[in-house]
Amino acid sequence: MMPIHHLDSATLVSHAAGALSPELAAVAATHLGVCAHCRRLLADAERVGGALLQQQQPATQDSGSASRLRQDMLARMQAPLPASSDAAPKPTTQHAADQLPRPLQPYFGKAWKDLRWRWMAPGVHMIRAARTSGDTLILLKIAPGKSMPVHSHQGSELTQILRGAYDDALGHFGPGDIADLDADVEHQPVTSPGVPCICVAALDGPLRFRGWLARKLQPMVGL
Structure with a gap:
């Protein structure tokens, strides 16, 4: 990665x-x-x-x-960094592969297999963290080849790709990549073929959808 x-x-x-x-x-x-x-x-x-x-x-x-x-x-x-001396990551064991990243475990639990996804739209499932300080924290699972609505942001958004990948105007985002977005960014993620794209996203303000249908449905999904 x-x-x-x-x-x-x-x-x-x-x-x-x-x-x-x-x-x-x-x-x-x-x-x-x-x-x-x-x-x-x-x-x-x-x-x-x-x-x-x-x-x-x-x-x-x-x-x-x-x-x-x-x-x-x-x-x-902004000064140039020295070349990395970090050792290569150790191989992931089967047990570790089922564990969610440690920073997410207080919000979503420890294991992937225990996640309970909620249907949000065709090909899109979500889990919303229940215990938060007020900002939104969600896991998203989006089917391969799915186009999300065009949107921008009323605040900051951090989206970390956990599995799968998507493309938008900013480039290709695969496992390990993070999208660090603000109100100046408008994009339309399109998930890559193959496997679902699973990501975790935190937002400190609502999204701004361009399309009328997405705006109509926005109160139902709470984004």
Whole structure:
């Protein structure tokens, strides 16, 4: 699993600062569990953030100085990283293959086989996390070759691909890839042939659907 789509630097800085909601943080942590590139960036953000905070005087920061710290951290994170020295992932055992990623287990349980999918639309099934802080956290299972409605976002969305794949205007997203989206992005995911696409998504605001039918059905699915 070699992800080619990664967390945005601003998202990593927020994650390092503990500023993401629990739902967004769970998806970010799921990606970090399989992406050495983002783990190195996160470690860099944590080191730079710690150094900047130590240098900042006085200790109590106003909103302007906090904003400057964030901008400094983002700028330093753009520097080229050294080549990865991470070892290749160990082979997955059959028992481990049935386990959901650890950050998702408090919301959905431990095992894939125990998931109880709810029909949402033809070829689309969903599980909504019941215990959340207010943001939406869902698992989606979408049949192969299925086109989702064209939509944009009223807030942030993190979508991590767990199995299968989809394509949209941003490229091809396979297992391990994450879509880090904001209100400026409009897209239409189309799942790849072969196997269902299973992903986990966290949203801090409702979706914006272009089509009237999707808008009509939106209150029923709660997205």
